[in-house]
Amino acid sequence: MNFRQLTLLALTIVSGSLVSGLYGVTRDQINSNREQFEQKQLYAVVNNDSLTLTKVDGAHYLLTDDNSAAGSVTLVTTKAGYNGVITLWVSTDEVGDIRGVRTAAHRETPGIGDIIDRDVSGWIDQFTGSIEQVDIVSGATITTRAVINAVNNHLEDTFTADSFIKEKRHE
């Protein structure tokens, strides 16, 4: 090996150790950041800080209130949106009323379909309680309908009730 190769090798080793060193030091912090962030998002869906979340798996959490069941939070996906998959967190109580819905991930058109994102508009806040109607937004018909249908499908799968959410159109 000549001097140049050794230089490159040494620098690579130094760089590698720096990266893995920093990762080792911050790994716990990053993991706890991620957990906190997810918890924060989940509690925004649940709308009630006094309930306890228990993780079943990455897409399903159970809610308890002093050891009695108080509903669930479930990750629901739909491909009926305008662009790719929409992922939603849907939280319900035990009888089928909605606690809240939040968009976890979407690729809908910025400025049009992204009104389903809570950071962009409050549209998704309509899903609460035993609602019967949700606004369809003109211009974003496909996106909003996809979200309503996804929530309905989840309610259908989980509960036997048939009072599902209908679309409300403004004339």
Place this chain on the structure above:
Amino acid sequence: MNDYASIAKDGLWSNNPALVQLLGLCPLLAVSNTFVTALGLGLVTLLVLTAANMIISLLRNLLYDAIRLPIQVLIIATLVTLADIALQSWYFELHQRIGLFVALIVTNCTLLGRAEVFASRNPLLASMVDGITMGLGFLWVLLIMGTVREVLGHGTLFHNFHLLFGAKDVTLHFAETGFLLMVLPPGAFLTLGCLIAFKNYLEMRGRERGKTLSVPG
């Protein structure tokens, strides 16, 4: 004009990485849709660029032709990865928004360009000044674009500012909705184009004024 002042003028204005060299357009166009993402990515770029310039300047006697580029890329990639991990550790929510583009700083040609053109041939202090001023040059263009695009596109300014500095929400609201085009990539090209045209206009006017003044009489 001394050396450092001319280096600074180069980075901030006459050889500005975004307006003149037109380097680093990918992150420039991608994160400039709001002020806060622009500021976040601009600051990370500034730090990484300065650190990369300093390290490469220190190692410049080891940079033989055959291994020059791999070493520069290695140093830049390492620094960007370190910055990425640090962001995840300290500014997790901001990282959720700009994380994708932080990794892309590696491909920001401004960094490799300054390493190759300046830092590998100049002493430590000059390279540091070059890194800082080039980074600031990139940052001020990003901030102007972020401001223009956020005000016109979203109707707000400083949205999510608390993600960066932890203070309370300081968002200014101007309108309920904005002009969609400004949020989309074409808005970035239009804003950048206008900025470049304005800079060229200022320079041209300056030159003509200089001509008139230098006429003997």
